Amino acid sequence: MRFRDLSLPDLAAALRQTGIFYRIGPFSIHLETALPELPPVLHRLYSDFSLLDSDGFADFHVRLVSPHGPRALWRSQVRFLIDDASHFAPFPREIALALLEWGLNWCVFKRAHQYLMIHAGVVEKNGHALIMPARPGSGKSTLCAALAYRGWRLLSDEFALVRPEDLTVVPFPRLIPLKNESIPVMRQRVPEQAMGPTLPRTRKGTVVHLCPPTDSIRRSGEVARAGQILFPTYTGGQPLRFEPLGKSQTFLRLTANSFNYEAIGLRGFETMSALAGHWPGAEFSYGDLDEAMEYLENLLPRAAPPAPSVADQGEVPAMPSR
Amino acid sequence: MRWRLNPLCQLHWRCWDDEYILFNASSGQTHFLSVLGALTLQLVADRALDREQLLTAFSDRLDDFTVDAETQEYVANMLADLDNLGLIEPVP
Numbered sequence: 001m002r003f004r005d006l007s008l009p010d011l012a013a014a015l016r017q018t019g020i021f022y023r024i025g026p027f028s029i030h031l032e033t034a035l036p037e038l039p040p041v042l043h044r045l046y047s048d049f050s051l052l053d054s055d056g057f058a059d060f061h062v063r064l065v066s067p068h069g070p071r072a073l074w075r076s077q078v079r080f081l082i083d084d085a086s087h088f089a090p091f092p093r094e095i096a097l098a099l100l101e102w103g104l105n106w107c108v109f110k111r112a113h114q115y116l117m118i119h120a121g122v123v124e125k126n127g128h129a130l131i132m133p134a135r136p137g138s139g140k141s142t143l144c145a146a147l148a149y150r151g152w153r154l155l156s157d158e159f160a161l162v163r164p165e166d167l168t169v170v171p172f173p174r175l176i177p178l179k180n181e182s183i184p185v186m187r188q189r190v191p192e193q194a195m196g197p198t199l200p201r202t203r204k205g206t207v208v209h210l211c212p213p214t215d216s217i218r219r220s221g222e223v224a225r226a227g228q229i230l231f232p233t234y235t236g237g238q239p240l241r242f243e244p245l246g247k248s249q250t251f252l253r254l255t256a257n258s259f260n261y262e263a264i265g266l267r268g269f270e271t272m273s274a275l276a277g278h279w280p281g282a283e284f285s286y287g288d289l290d291e292a293m294e295y296l297e298n299l300l301p302r303a304a305p306p307a308p309s310v311a312d313q314g315e316v317p318a319m320p321s322r
Numbered sequence: 323m324r325w326r327l328n329p330l331c332q333l334h335w336r337c338w339d340d341e342y343i344l345f346n347a348s349s350g351q352t353h354f355l356s357v358l359g360a361l362t363l364q365l366v367a368d369r370a371l372d373r374e375q376l377l378t379a380f381s382d383r384l385d386d387f388t389v390d391a392e393t394q395e396y397v398a399n400m401l402a403d404l405d406n407l408g409l410i411e412p413v414p
Contacts, residue, residue, distance in 0.1 A: 162409070246337065246338065246339055246341070247338035247339070248338050248341040248354070251336075251338075251343060252354070260348055262352075265347065265350055266334065266345065266347045269334060269337065269345035269352065270334070273336045273343065273345075276338075277338070300414060
């Protein structure tokens with residue numbers, strides 16, 4: 001059953017009474033909220049996501065509540081609770097959807113240490129995952145969104161969840177948070193696609209959430225092999241630049257963009273060095289979205305990549321000797 | 323003063339294009355090492371060596387290494403750095 005199979009009144013009642021259980025990629029989420037403005041937004045934006053039978057188990061038990069107290073008298077706010085504990089300051093209520101999405105990111109970032117987590121957009125074509133680690137503001141979400149609506153499968157616009165045992169990337173397709181200048185860009189490109197309300201004055205500026213393509217949600221159980229690592233930067237008006245990096249530089253840049261490289265110890269080192277060793281990355285800066293997408297279309301091989309080895313690449317390197 | 327590998331280290335190496343990446347599972351730290359740094363760790367893992375013995379070993383193994391005031395100072399600083407990182411220690 002999917003969100004769209006519930007009527008809006010039933011969805012609102014379930015959210016208010018017992019909460020709903022749903023799946024995004026490998027994670028199950030239990031969400032409860034009595035905020036009346038959220039069910040219509042979720043009904044529309046989450047329409048293709050799967051609802052789960054409520055057996056009580058979920059990876060994350062989440063509640064969005066409107067806090068009481070004197071502050072509520074002059075400023076309406078919303079609080080994100082995980083296992084009934086609050087870890088963030090309340091947000092203005094008009095950006096409750098952004099708080100839900102960012103809060104779920106936080107849950108994954110804090111708990112999903114079975115994966116090596118890299119702050120990266122990931123899209124897939126012909127069996128190759130294109131991993132694009134980048135800092136906020138680099139244009140990663142826009143590039144991911146544009147590629148996703150050009151026939152690539154969206155795995156995530158935020159997390160590369162890499163399985164240490166086989167270096168595959170686990171899909172985690174979420175709503176894509178478009179920010180500021182990227183909002184009109186994507187509205188023009190995919191005017192027919194569902195987008196959330198305009199959320200003004202968030203910490204990242206104005207945000208609008210774009211639904212991922214239905215096919216990406218439907219195939220969120222299919223992992224993908226890494227095929228290329230790119231570090232993208234949007235440089236408006238500048239010519240496209242593709243500059244290959246060495247393995248060490250790739251390793252360094254990947255670790256700088258990882259959420260949990262240090263936390264998972266040797267497993268993190270082995271996984272990260274296997275990624276950098278098999279797929280040395282490249283700097284990729286672009287000033288024109290269409291030109292960038294055309295370039296990327298031709299970058300990956302047509303055939304699916306072979307399975308790489310995660311085996312140790314030599315405990316002690318050979319040293320010079322005469 | 324002679325130096326040896328810190329016996330608490332659990333080292334995992336990667337070597338790409340003369341750049342050495344070292345993960346010390348005991349500390350959880352990752353280090354990027356030059357050829358000299360990596361060679362030092364390997365030499366003192368076999369047996370404790372002082373700075374003069376290390377300089378001789380570098381001259382024997384590396385074509386473009388010559389012992390002069392500059393390289394002596396460099397190696398002294400490098401040994402201090404490796405000590406600070408907990409990778410080597412002085413032999414009592």
